Amino acid sequence: MRLLIRNASQLVTVSAHGARTKRGAEMRDLGIIEDGALLIDEGKIAWVGRSADAPSFDRSSPDVEVFDAEGRVVMPGFVDPHTHLIFAGSREDEFALRCEGLTYQQIAERGGGILNTVRATRGTDRKKLRSLASHRLDRLLRYGTTTAEIKSGYGLTEEDELKMLQAAHDLSAEHLVTVVSTFLGAHALPPEYADDRTGYIELITSQMIPYIARKGLARFVDVFCDSGYFTREETVRIFESATSNGLGLKLHADELSATGAVEDAARFGAASVDHLEYISKEEIGLLAKSETAAVLLPGVSFFLAQRYAPARELIESGAVVAIASDYNPGSCMSFSMPLMITIACTQMKMTPEEAITAATLNAAAAIGLSGERGSLEVGKWADIIILESSSYRSLPYEFGGNPIAHVVKNGVLLEF
Amino acid sequence: MRLLIRNASQLVTVSAHGARTKRGAEMRDLGIIEDGALLIDEGKIAWVGRSADAPSFDRSSPDVEVFDAEGRVVMPGFVDPHTHLIFAGSREDEFALRCEGLTYQQIAERGGGILNTVRATRGTDRKKLRSLASHRLDRLLRYGTTTAEIKSGYGLTEEDELKMLQAAHDLSAEHLVTVVSTFLGAHALPPEYADDRTGYIELITSQMIPYIARKGLARFVDVFCDSGYFTREETVRIFESATSNGLGLKLHADELSATGAVEDAARFGAASVDHLEYISKEEIGLLAKSETAAVLLPGVSFFLAQRYAPARELIESGAVVAIASDYNPGSCMSFSMPLMITIACTQMKMTPEEAITAATLNAAAAIGLSGERGSLEVGKWADIIILESSSYRSLPYEFGGNPIAHVVKNGVLLEF
Numbered sequence: 001m002r003l004l005i006r007n008a009s010q011l012v013t014v015s016a017h018g019a020r021t022k023r024g025a026e027m028r029d030l031g032i033i034e035d036g037a038l039l040i041d042e043g044k045i046a047w048v049g050r051s052a053d054a055p056s057f058d059r060s061s062p063d064v065e066v067f068d069a070e071g072r073v074v075m076p077g078f079v080d081p082h083t084h085l086i087f088a089g090s091r092e093d094e095f096a097l098r099c100e101g102l103t104y105q106q107i108a109e110r111g112g113g114i115l116n117t118v119r120a121t122r123g124t125d126r127k128k129l130r131s132l133a134s135h136r137l138d139r140l141l142r143y144g145t146t147t148a149e150i151k152s153g154y155g156l157t158e159e160d161e162l163k164m165l166q167a168a169h170d171l172s173a174e175h176l177v178t179v180v181s182t183f184l185g186a187h188a189l190p191p192e193y194a195d196d197r198t199g200y201i202e203l204i205t206s207q208m209i210p211y212i213a214r215k216g217l218a219r220f221v222d223v224f225c226d227s228g229y230f231t232r233e234e235t236v237r238i239f240e241s242a243t244s245n246g247l248g249l250k251l252h253a254d255e256l257s258a259t260g261a262v263e264d265a266a267r268f269g270a271a272s273v274d275h276l277e278y279i280s281k282e283e284i285g286l287l288a289k290s291e292t293a294a295v296l297l298p299g300v301s302f303f304l305a306q307r308y309a310p311a312r313e314l315i316e317s318g319a320v321v322a323i324a325s326d327y328n329p330g331s332c333m334s335f336s337m338p339l340m341i342t343i344a345c346t347q348m349k350m351t352p353e354e355a356i357t358a359a360t361l362n363a364a365a366a367i368g369l370s371g372e373r374g375s376l377e378v379g380k381w382a383d384i385i386i387l388e389s390s391s392y393r394s395l396p397y398e399f400g401g402n403p404i405a406h407v408v409k410n411g412v413l414l415e416f
Numbered sequence: 417m418r419l420l421i422r423n424a425s426q427l428v429t430v431s432a433h434g435a436r437t438k439r440g441a442e443m444r445d446l447g448i449i450e451d452g453a454l455l456i457d458e459g460k461i462a463w464v465g466r467s468a469d470a471p472s473f474d475r476s477s478p479d480v481e482v483f484d485a486e487g488r489v490v491m492p493g494f495v496d497p498h499t500h501l502i503f504a505g506s507r508e509d510e511f512a513l514r515c516e517g518l519t520y521q522q523i524a525e526r527g528g529g530i531l532n533t534v535r536a537t538r539g540t541d542r543k544k545l546r547s548l549a550s551h552r553l554d555r556l557l558r559y560g561t562t563t564a565e566i567k568s569g570y571g572l573t574e575e576d577e578l579k580m581l582q583a584a585h586d587l588s589a590e591h592l593v594t595v596v597s598t599f600l601g602a603h604a605l606p607p608e609y610a611d612d613r614t615g616y617i618e619l620i621t622s623q624m625i626p627y628i629a630r631k632g633l634a635r636f637v638d639v640f641c642d643s644g645y646f647t648r649e650e651t652v653r654i655f656e657s658a659t660s661n662g663l664g665l666k667l668h669a670d671e672l673s674a675t676g677a678v679e680d681a682a683r684f685g686a687a688s689v690d691h692l693e694y695i696s697k698e699e700i701g702l703l704a705k706s707e708t709a710a711v712l713l714p715g716v717s718f719f720l721a722q723r724y725a726p727a728r729e730l731i732e733s734g735a736v737v738a739i740a741s742d743y744n745p746g747s748c749m750s751f752s753m754p755l756m757i758t759i760a761c762t763q764m765k766m767t768p769e770e771a772i773t774a775a776t777l778n779a780a781a782a783i784g785l786s787g788e789r790g791s792l793e794v795g796k797w798a799d800i801i802i803l804e805s806s807s808y809r810s811l812p813y814e815f816g817g818n819p820i821a822h823v824v825k826n827g828v829l830l831e832f
Binding site: 303334350351 | 507508509511512515516517559715718719721749750751752754755763766768809810812813814815816817
């Protein structure tokens, strides 16, 4: 079965001409084809060009569907490279406390924060977690996200971390959205190990990581390295275990303070370092020379009304900059990549073009998928969104609604 | 025809017990009835109480429909008391320039800004303007806004201002959303009067206002009083004309600088003063003692990344605080009142309860409708939204999507 999409006002390819990321000024080049068209064959992109040059098909040909984009924008589906979307419970009451002036850290010190969600998630079985997350993925897809990373980290016991990863595994088999799993056992120190940090790191490195790698339950291992969470030394121990077990690396870095851990991530060849609100000039220089993507989380800074990561400095230094939702119940209860693009532009001064590159190709790079997804290039999977609008610049400009008219996933035009 | 809505987890009445506004601590009292129900008769609210106490109907009764809210929140539809949603053209290219670092004022000085939209709107006929705006109102309604104010102000000639007001009049007759019209001839000085400010004020006060009043084309007259726009003296002349012609008053005040014009508005008994990013302590004191509503526009400060109005000081001083979208192509291309509530809570530190009161009852007061709409009280029109969630606190907390499951307008449950 083939699908021809034609009459796109702008076919926004985000093509990197075979390369897997865009940096610096390249991020502003969206590879736009005016009046564009695209042919999909067996789920993958077979041809890209102008509508006038598109292969013509006999109308009676039974195996070709032709879709008229009617002058709308056709572009890659969003890749959301950082979410915590498997969880139970709600933290809307903590949100109300924050409105009254308490900080995220103050709420965590009162027993709220991550451990609040840990309690609820431990008390919920795999089937129910999967069902909750599946409904969330439905909404992501409707708002244009065709690939999402999902982290564990609300279990913090071997049993509960595996339960989360198994739920993610179920979703990757059952849901249309492409799911990439990350093991985040080092999200917070579990209460049971409050007096035995070493014991918990030992559990993660000697027991959980080898098991998860053997069972294929995660592609990446992530660590929350910050004051009050895990140290650089602990991070390095976890990275060593992950690497020797063949898993990729990610890092929550410089969210609350400048820890310098970006250096460790770059040295270990991590796929991404995420957050970076307090990243130092030296660390920016390291990222610019590395393949490690800088995943910025505009929705978190917005939702917590805290400092934004220095997107302009990162882009201008030549780092591979991506954006993600960080969808989670504590610091960003939003899955909307269109809104993340608006926040990136209005608050972080990214241009519309940079933000779109950051939410597609570079986001795919942050989860190791930019060879297969994240741009509209021949040979890649056909993950495509069609906007309501005729101009890609409407994407950050018109905000708070859903700008997506249609979604194509692995070559299939979805019905909503 | 009667409609009984029952099994609301929370029936959020926002009742003011007969009063038309809420101030100070009252704004936190949402008048919630747990497991609530509500009876509508001929479009108006006939009874409000607990589901267990609801009038029972014989199933065979042909004139009663029963709607099961299934444990969701039932609350008043949003009132958006400040929009400019009749316009032609797009300013997404100006938005891209702002992302590059230009300010809103710099873009206006280059011939962009309001006058950009004026050119496009002058070149578009009433029928097309009405059609564009009607599609926008469709979306407002889907996101829970059941009443909206619409301003003129992109015509700036007698003919083009009347064209806008006539389009608004058409919409008020044709569209489900209740529309309230405001004449904003004093939105910007038209280029034709660049050397004759007095002549334009004369045109507004001696010709346009009397005609508009006679034809019933607007309920309010508004002025953009700020540096680079209109002076306090000009504002007072326009207020005098509006008052003597029987029209209500509104004011764009203290957006770019502290002009002191809130004093004029309070003295003339204006329905609202809007923006207030630079309002002074003295002006806050005046508002606290007046009936004039303070309409805050969180989306503008967010979109322009500029200063927010001092919501906490206004609430704590006892002013009647409302929020609006200011939906317009220059400074806020969003119609989403749910997102405005999130921005109000996260950036302006309003509590969820205060923000909901500000978006319903107090917003209705800002356009003179709080005797009829804005809360769920017996005798008011049944403008109702039913959330997806079982807790009203989800409204600011889960952001960037559409939290509205169902809308009831003038007692009719809408199908989308």
